[in-house]
Amino acid sequence: MTAKLRLAVAGVGNNISALFQGAQLYAKLAAQGVPESEFPGIKRARIGGLGVSDIEFVAAFDLHPNKVGKPFAEAVLAEPNNYPRLEVDLPDPKFEVTAGLVEADADPESEAFRRIVTELRESDAEVLLYSLPTGLQWAADAYAKAALEAKVAFVNCTPEIVARSPEMLTAYESAGVPLVGDDLASHFGTSVVHRALLGLIAERGLTLASSYQLNFGGNEDFRNLRDHGASKRDSKINALAQDNISPDKIEVIPSAGYIGHLKDHKVAVLNIEGLGWAGTPISLDLKLQVQDSSNAAGVIIDLIRVAAASRRAELPGFPVAAVRVLKSPAGGHPSYTPDMVEEGFRKLEAADVATGR
Amino acid sequence: MTAKLRLAVAGVGNNISALFQGAQLYAKLAAQGVPESEFPGIKRARIGGLGVSDIEFVAAFDLHPNKVGKPFAEAVLAEPNNYPRLEVDLPDPKFEVTAGLVEADADPESEAFRRIVTELRESDAEVLLYSLPTGLQWAADAYAKAALEAKVAFVNCTPEIVARSPEMLTAYESAGVPLVGDDLASHFGTSVVHRALLGLIAERGLTLASSYQLNFGGNEDFRNLRDHGASKRDSKINALAQDNISPDKIEVIPSAGYIGHLKDHKVAVLNIEGLGWAGTPISLDLKLQVQDSSNAAGVIIDLIRVAAASRRAELPGFPVAAVRVLKSPAGGHPSYTPDMVEEGFRKLEAADVATGR
Amino acid sequence: MTAKLRLAVAGVGNNISALFQGAQLYAKLAAQGVPESEFPGIKRARIGGLGVSDIEFVAAFDLHPNKVGKPFAEAVLAEPNNYPRLEVDLPDPKFEVTAGLVEADADPESEAFRRIVTELRESDAEVLLYSLPTGLQWAADAYAKAALEAKVAFVNCTPEIVARSPEMLTAYESAGVPLVGDDLASHFGTSVVHRALLGLIAERGLTLASSYQLNFGGNEDFRNLRDHGASKRDSKINALAQDNISPDKIEVIPSAGYIGHLKDHKVAVLNIEGLGWAGTPISLDLKLQVQDSSNAAGVIIDLIRVAAASRRAELPGFPVAAVRVLKSPAGGHPSYTPDMVEEGFRKLEAADVATGR
Amino acid sequence: MTAKLRLAVAGVGNNISALFQGAQLYAKLAAQGVPESEFPGIKRARIGGLGVSDIEFVAAFDLHPNKVGKPFAEAVLAEPNNYPRLEVDLPDPKFEVTAGLVEADADPESEAFRRIVTELRESDAEVLLYSLPTGLQWAADAYAKAALEAKVAFVNCTPEIVARSPEMLTAYESAGVPLVGDDLASHFGTSVVHRALLGLIAERGLTLASSYQLNFGGNEDFRNLRDHGASKRDSKINALAQDNISPDKIEVIPSAGYIGHLKDHKVAVLNIEGLGWAGTPISLDLKLQVQDSSNAAGVIIDLIRVAAASRRAELPGFPVAAVRVLKSPAGGHPSYTPDMVEEGFRKLEAADVATGR
Structure with a gap:
C-alpha cells in the first residue's frame, strides 16, 4: 500500500480548505463503495500510486490572526475562508498553524526562516504547497529556498517566478529535489x-x-x-x-x-x-x-501528487507530467509534446513506491 | 482572369437568397477597395482561383407558386423566404425559375426529368447545388442522376445519401464528374x-x-x-x-x-x-x-467552388478539399488526415484555369 | 388550538408531493425555533387561524398503477412523480389511495361515484383539492359534484370551468359549501x-x-x-x-x-x-x-386554507380572499377591489375556530 | 402652429447628441408620413403643444477642446462622444459652442458668468438643460443662478441638488421661472x-x-x-x-x-x-x-417640453408634470398623486400657445 503524501502548506486559504475537505469527501465515497474511476471531477485516479485521498497534512504557515496558533482543522475553516463546509467528517491532524514569513524574514539566516526549515524537516513533509495571494515574489522566493534546504519538493500555484527562474531550477536539480510551477491552470476557468x-x-x-x-x-x-x-x-x-x-x-x-x-x-x-x-x-x-477554490484544488491535487511521486522516484527538477495543468511551466509550453507528457506520467507510475520517507 | 462559376440550383430558399445577395455584397466591398483577405466571414478568399463573388446563377428549379415562372431575381426574394434584404444592388440574371421535379417525375425517362437535363446542358451549368428541404431522398437521387447525365458537378447540402452511396460515387467517377456531399456542416452551428x-x-x-x-x-x-x-x-x-x-x-x-x-x-x-x-x-x-441561412451560405460558397474547380481540373468523384465543411463526407471523416485535405486544396490551386466551359 | 385542515385530494402528483413534504418541512423549522413569520416562501403565516403545517391528509384518489391501493405516504413519492425528496421525516397518514373516477363513472349514480362520496364523508374531509392533469372537464365536473354532495369544500387548481359555472356556483351557495376556483396563479410563474x-x-x-x-x-x-x-x-x-x-x-x-x-x-x-x-x-x-410543483404548492396552501376556513365559518360559495392567487376567479378579476380582498381575509380571521368538524 | 422650443445646453455630451439627432429622425419619420402617435419610443407625442421635433438649439457651453469654438453641429459629434450617427441629415444651427464655467467662475460677478447670462438672453433661450458629468454641485448651482437671472427655465438632469434646494426653488418661484429637477429617471434603466x-x-x-x-x-x-x-x-x-x-x-x-x-x-x-x-x-x-444616451434623451425630451410649456404658460417653480421622469423631484415622490400629475399635464395643454418668446 502506498504511503500517504505528507503535505506542508504556505497559506491556509480557501484552496487548502477545498483540498482538505475534498480529500475526505473522496475517502467517504470510497468507503461507500464508489470506485475511484467514478469519482466526480477527477481526471486521474492515481498518480505514482497516490489516490486523491492519500494526503496527510503535516505543517502549515500563515499570518492571519484567525489562523496562527490554531489547530489546523480549525484554522482551515476560519474566516475570511468561505469555501462551503462539505458534508463529511473531518480529521484532526493534531498540529497547529505556525507564523508564516514576513518580508523582513526573507533572509535565510533569519530566525523565522530557520524555524520554517526546521518544521519542514521535523514534520517529514514531502511537498510544500505555496498558495499565498498573488504578487508576493519575495515570499515565493523565500519559501522555495526553505523547501530546497529541507529537501522538500516545492509546488508554486501562483504567477510568481520560481520554476521559470533558471537559477532556482538548477539549484533544485543539483539538490535532487523536484520543483513544480509556475501558476496553476484552473480546472475549468x-x-x-x-x-x-x-x-x-x-x-x-x-x-x-x-x-x-x-x-x-x-x-x-x-x-x-x-x-x-x-x-x-x-x-x-x-x-x-x-x-x-x-x-x-x-x-x-x-x-x-x-x-x-x-x-x-x-x-x-x-x-x-x-x-x-x-x-x-x-x-x-x-x-x-x-x-472558485474547487477549480484550484482540482488541479492542485495533480500538482502535489506529481511532486511527491517525483521525489519518491528521485526525479529532481521540473517534472514534465505537470505541464498540462500549469499556465507557465518551466521551459514554456512549446517545449513539450503530448508524447513527452505521457512519458512523464509513465515514469511516475514506474516509480510507484510504498513510502514517502 | 478566372471565368465565373456557372451555378444551377435545385431549391430557391433562404440559403440561395443568402448566397445570391452575399456574393454581390462582397463585390461591392471589393469595389470599395476592401482587400479580399479582409472580407468578413470568409475563410478562403480563393479556391481554384475562384473568389466569393465569382458566381453566375444560370438555372433554378423550384415548386413553390411564388417562384415557378418568375424571374430568378424576383423569386429569390419571394415569400416564404425571409432572409434579410442586404444593402446592395442585385443583378438580374435574366432567366426564370422552372418547375422542379415531383416524386412522380423521378424516373429518368419522364418528361420533367428530360427537361431538367436539357436545362442543365443548355445553361452551360458547371455545378448543380441541391438544397431542398431535408427528407426527400427520392429528390436528391433524381437531381443527382440528372446532373450526372448532364456532366454537371453535384453538391448535396442535405443529410440525404448521395456521395455516401457507393453506386452513385462510382457512377460519377466513371463519368469524370465531381460529386460533393453529404450534408453541410454549418459555419458556426x-x-x-x-x-x-x-x-x-x-x-x-x-x-x-x-x-x-x-x-x-x-x-x-x-x-x-x-x-x-x-x-x-x-x-x-x-x-x-x-x-x-x-x-x-x-x-x-x-x-x-x-x-x-x-x-x-x-x-x-x-x-x-x-x-x-x-x-x-x-x-x-x-x-x-x-x-441561419448565412450559416449555410458561408459553407456552400466553399462547396460549390471546390466542385467547380474540381470539374475544371478534370478531377472526378469526391474532392477531399470539401471534407472539413461536410457532416458526412464520402468515406467518412476518419478516412481523411489534415495533410490529405491540404493536398486536396493544393490540387485545385494547381488546376486554376481561366474558363469553366 | 386550531384543528388541522382535513384534506382529500383528487390526483396524487408532484403538487401533492410538494404540499405533503413541504408542510412537514415547515413543522420541522417551527420545531427548530424558527418563527412562522420567517418561514421562507410564505406570504401569510395564518389564514383563518390555520398555519402552513396544519394539514392532515385523509383521502386520495388516483388512477396510476403505482399509486392505487398503495399507502398514501408511499404513493406520493412513486414515479412518475419526481419532486425532490426534501430532508424531512414524513408521517404515515395510514390510508390508501383509492381508484379515481374514469369518464364512464362520471354519472352520480355510478358505483365509483357513490364510493367517492362515501369516502369523502367517512374521512371527515373538509376540502377536496382537485389537481388532475389539465383538460379533463368531465372529471372536474364529477369531483365537484361529489364534493358538493358530501358537503366538502372544493378547490379547483386547473383551467377547467367549475367556479366560473353559474349553475355550479349557485348549487354550492345553496348547499352552504365553499367553492374555490378556477386555475391557480403560480407563485412565481x-x-x-x-x-x-x-x-x-x-x-x-x-x-x-x-x-x-x-x-x-x-x-x-x-x-x-x-x-x-x-x-x-x-x-x-x-x-x-x-x-x-x-x-x-x-x-x-x-x-x-x-x-x-x-x-x-x-x-x-x-x-x-x-x-x-x-x-x-x-x-x-x-x-x-x-x-415547478413548489410554484403550485406555494399557492395551493392558501387556496385550501381559504376553503377550509370559509367552511368552518359557514361562508358558502366563492370566497373573495382567494382572488389574488387564481387566474380565473368566479366573477372575473375586475369584479374585485383590493379592499374587497382584504375584507375577505378579515372575515376568515374573525371566523377562526378550533375545529373543522 | 406652435413655435419651436429654443434650447440652450450646458454640456455637449452623448445625451445632447442623442437629443439633437433623434429630434431630426422623428422629423424625417413625420415627413415620410408616420403619424406622431406611432413614433417609436415616445410616450407623449405632444406636451403643451410641443412635438418631439420642435426643438431649436440656440446656445451651448462646454469645456472640452474638441468642442469649444466649434460649430454646434460639429461639436455634438466630436469625440469622446460616441453615440451612434443616426441615418438622418442634420441641420446646422449656425452657432458655436462657447466656453463653459470652471469652478473659479462660479461667482455671479465673474466675467465668464456674465457672458453666460448674456448668451442666454441674446439667444432668446427658453430652457437651459444642465447635463454635465455627475458630481459638480458648484456647476449645477452656478448654471441654475445664471438661468434664473436670464429668466430661462432650468432642467437639472443630474443628482446634484437644485430643485430640492428650498432657497433655489423659492427664488425661481419669485422670479416667475420654472425649475425642473432633480436627476432624470432613465427611460428604461x-x-x-x-x-x-x-x-x-x-x-x-x-x-x-x-x-x-x-x-x-x-x-x-x-x-x-x-x-x-x-x-x-x-x-x-x-x-x-x-x-x-x-x-x-x-x-x-x-x-x-x-x-x-x-x-x-x-x-x-x-x-x-x-x-x-x-x-x-x-x-x-x-x-x-x-x-445609454437614448435612455436619457427619451426622458429629457419630456423634461424640456414641460419646462418650456410651463414658461410659456407663466407657471413658475416646479411643474408637477415632470414628477414621473425624475428620481428626486422637488418635494419628493410621496407628495404627488397620479391625479396631481395628470392635472399638471392638463394645465400645460391648456396653456398651449404659439410662441415661446
Whole structure:
C-alpha cells in the first residue's frame, strides 16, 4: 500500500480548505463503495500510486490572526475562508498553524526562516504547497529556498517566478529535489472556455467583431483584484489571442466586482460578437458559475501528487507530467509534446513506491 | 482572369437568397477597395482561383407558386423566404425559375426529368447545388442522376445519401464528374459549439452531470422540425458524444418552437452542468444567435467552388478539399488526415484555369 | 388550538408531493425555533387561524398503477412523480389511495361515484383539492359534484370551468359549501414576470418590437404540452396583452421540450426587444428557473386554507380572499377591489375556530 | 402652429447628441408620413403643444477642446462622444459652442458668468438643460443662478441638488421661472427593472435570498464610475429596497468595467435568488442592453417640453408634470398623486400657445 503524501502548506486559504475537505469527501465515497474511476471531477485516479485521498497534512504557515496558533482543522475553516463546509467528517491532524514569513524574514539566516526549515524537516513533509495571494515574489522566493534546504519538493500555484527562474531550477536539480510551477491552470476557468470559443470562431472562418469577459465573486481575490487588476487584465487578454483573433478586439475585467454573498463562487459573463457570410452577425453570450477554490484544488491535487511521486522516484527538477495543468511551466509550453507528457506520467507510475520517507 | 462559376440550383430558399445577395455584397466591398483577405466571414478568399463573388446563377428549379415562372431575381426574394434584404444592388440574371421535379417525375425517362437535363446542358451549368428541404431522398437521387447525365458537378447540402452511396460515387467517377456531399456542416452551428464545450469538460477532467440544447427560429425549418425532429434529435445527440461524455446525459431539441418574428434568425440556448473537485458544481449557460441561412451560405460558397474547380481540373468523384465543411463526407471523416485535405486544396490551386466551359 | 385542515385530494402528483413534504418541512423549522413569520416562501403565516403545517391528509384518489391501493405516504413519492425528496421525516397518514373516477363513472349514480362520496364523508374531509392533469372537464365536473354532495369544500387548481359555472356556483351557495376556483396563479410563474416586464415597457413609453417566451422542464406536464400546447399558447399570449402591448408581437411556447433530467424543475427563457428614443433598440433576455410543483404548492396552501376556513365559518360559495392567487376567479378579476380582498381575509380571521368538524 | 422650443445646453455630451439627432429622425419619420402617435419610443407625442421635433438649439457651453469654438453641429459629434450617427441629415444651427464655467467662475460677478447670462438672453433661450458629468454641485448651482437671472427655465438632469434646494426653488418661484429637477429617471434603466422584479418577489410572497446587479459600458460614465462608484452604489441599493426586500441582501456595481468597444451601449446583468414553498429555490438571470444616451434623451425630451410649456404658460417653480421622469423631484415622490400629475399635464395643454418668446 502506498504511503500517504505528507503535505506542508504556505497559506491556509480557501484552496487548502477545498483540498482538505475534498480529500475526505473522496475517502467517504470510497468507503461507500464508489470506485475511484467514478469519482466526480477527477481526471486521474492515481498518480505514482497516490489516490486523491492519500494526503496527510503535516505543517502549515500563515499570518492571519484567525489562523496562527490554531489547530489546523480549525484554522482551515476560519474566516475570511468561505469555501462551503462539505458534508463529511473531518480529521484532526493534531498540529497547529505556525507564523508564516514576513518580508523582513526573507533572509535565510533569519530566525523565522530557520524555524520554517526546521518544521519542514521535523514534520517529514514531502511537498510544500505555496498558495499565498498573488504578487508576493519575495515570499515565493523565500519559501522555495526553505523547501530546497529541507529537501522538500516545492509546488508554486501562483504567477510568481520560481520554476521559470533558471537559477532556482538548477539549484533544485543539483539538490535532487523536484520543483513544480509556475501558476496553476484552473480546472475549468473562464480563460480556457473563452479561448476555446474564440478559437472556434477563427477555425470556422468567421471574423471576430468584439468580445468581452467579466469575472466577479465573493472571496478575497475579487476584493483585491478590483483595484489591482490591470496586469492580470493584460495577461488574460494576451492568453486569448491566437491566429486571426486580435487582442485589441477583446476586453477582460478580472474583477468586475466583489459581491460578498457569492462567497467562494465565481461568476463570469462573456460575450462574443462575430461576422459570418455577408457580414451578418453572430452573437454568443455565456454565463459560467464555478466554485472558485474547487477549480484550484482540482488541479492542485495533480500538482502535489506529481511532486511527491517525483521525489519518491528521485526525479529532481521540473517534472514534465505537470505541464498540462500549469499556465507557465518551466521551459514554456512549446517545449513539450503530448508524447513527452505521457512519458512523464509513465515514469511516475514506474516509480510507484510504498513510502514517502 | 478566372471565368465565373456557372451555378444551377435545385431549391430557391433562404440559403440561395443568402448566397445570391452575399456574393454581390462582397463585390461591392471589393469595389470599395476592401482587400479580399479582409472580407468578413470568409475563410478562403480563393479556391481554384475562384473568389466569393465569382458566381453566375444560370438555372433554378423550384415548386413553390411564388417562384415557378418568375424571374430568378424576383423569386429569390419571394415569400416564404425571409432572409434579410442586404444593402446592395442585385443583378438580374435574366432567366426564370422552372418547375422542379415531383416524386412522380423521378424516373429518368419522364418528361420533367428530360427537361431538367436539357436545362442543365443548355445553361452551360458547371455545378448543380441541391438544397431542398431535408427528407426527400427520392429528390436528391433524381437531381443527382440528372446532373450526372448532364456532366454537371453535384453538391448535396442535405443529410440525404448521395456521395455516401457507393453506386452513385462510382457512377460519377466513371463519368469524370465531381460529386460533393453529404450534408453541410454549418459555419458556426450550435452543435460545433456544444461539442467543443463538452469536449473541454472531458479534457479538463470534470464530470458531466447533464446538458441540454434548444434551438428555435422563424424560418420554415423550425416549423417543420417542431413536429418531425425525432431523428434529427438522435443524430444531434450522437454527434455530441465523445470520450467521457455519455449521450444519455444530453438532451437536444432541434426545434423548440417556431417564432415567426425571428424570421431567418436562429437562437439556441444550451446548458451544461458539471461536477468538479469534491463534486462541487460548475454551471454554464449559453445563448447563441445566428443568421441561419448565412450559416449555410458561408459553407456552400466553399462547396460549390471546390466542385467547380474540381470539374475544371478534370478531377472526378469526391474532392477531399470539401471534407472539413461536410457532416458526412464520402468515406467518412476518419478516412481523411489534415495533410490529405491540404493536398486536396493544393490540387485545385494547381488546376486554376481561366474558363469553366 | 386550531384543528388541522382535513384534506382529500383528487390526483396524487408532484403538487401533492410538494404540499405533503413541504408542510412537514415547515413543522420541522417551527420545531427548530424558527418563527412562522420567517418561514421562507410564505406570504401569510395564518389564514383563518390555520398555519402552513396544519394539514392532515385523509383521502386520495388516483388512477396510476403505482399509486392505487398503495399507502398514501408511499404513493406520493412513486414515479412518475419526481419532486425532490426534501430532508424531512414524513408521517404515515395510514390510508390508501383509492381508484379515481374514469369518464364512464362520471354519472352520480355510478358505483365509483357513490364510493367517492362515501369516502369523502367517512374521512371527515373538509376540502377536496382537485389537481388532475389539465383538460379533463368531465372529471372536474364529477369531483365537484361529489364534493358538493358530501358537503366538502372544493378547490379547483386547473383551467377547467367549475367556479366560473353559474349553475355550479349557485348549487354550492345553496348547499352552504365553499367553492374555490378556477386555475391557480403560480407563485412565481413565467407569465407574471413576463407581464410585469411588458407592462414596464409600456408604462415607460417604449415601443414593443417583439417578444418571446419558451418554457421547458422534465415533468409530465412538459411531455403532454409539447404536442397539445396550442390552446395554452393562446391563453398565455392573451394574458400578456395590455395597453400598448399588442399580442401579435408576442410568441409563447408553453412546452419547448421535455428534458427528463430537469425532473420537476421548470426553465423559462424570455426575450423582449423594444425601441426607445430615436428608435434605438433595447434588448432584454431573462432565464428563470423554478421548482415547478413548489410554484403550485406555494399557492395551493392558501387556496385550501381559504376553503377550509370559509367552511368552518359557514361562508358558502366563492370566497373573495382567494382572488389574488387564481387566474380565473368566479366573477372575473375586475369584479374585485383590493379592499374587497382584504375584507375577505378579515372575515376568515374573525371566523377562526378550533375545529373543522 | 406652435413655435419651436429654443434650447440652450450646458454640456455637449452623448445625451445632447442623442437629443439633437433623434429630434431630426422623428422629423424625417413625420415627413415620410408616420403619424406622431406611432413614433417609436415616445410616450407623449405632444406636451403643451410641443412635438418631439420642435426643438431649436440656440446656445451651448462646454469645456472640452474638441468642442469649444466649434460649430454646434460639429461639436455634438466630436469625440469622446460616441453615440451612434443616426441615418438622418442634420441641420446646422449656425452657432458655436462657447466656453463653459470652471469652478473659479462660479461667482455671479465673474466675467465668464456674465457672458453666460448674456448668451442666454441674446439667444432668446427658453430652457437651459444642465447635463454635465455627475458630481459638480458648484456647476449645477452656478448654471441654475445664471438661468434664473436670464429668466430661462432650468432642467437639472443630474443628482446634484437644485430643485430640492428650498432657497433655489423659492427664488425661481419669485422670479416667475420654472425649475425642473432633480436627476432624470432613465427611460428604461436597470434600476427600474430590478426594482420591479424584486417587488414581484415580495408581492408574491417569496423570500429574497440574494441579488446582484452589474452595469458596464463604453462611454465616459463607465470609466469615471469604475473608481468613484461607492456613493452611487449605496443610492442604487437603497432605491431597490422595499417592503420585505432588505438592502443587505443586494449588491450593485454601478460600473463593473469600461469596455471601449461597447461605446454608448450599456449592458447590465442582474441575478435574483429567491426561496419559494418549502424553501426550494427560484433563480432569475437577466441581461439588459440599452443605448445609454437614448435612455436619457427619451426622458429629457419630456423634461424640456414641460419646462418650456410651463414658461410659456407663466407657471413658475416646479411643474408637477415632470414628477414621473425624475428620481428626486422637488418635494419628493410621496407628495404627488397620479391625479396631481395628470392635472399638471392638463394645465400645460391648456396653456398651449404659439410662441415661446
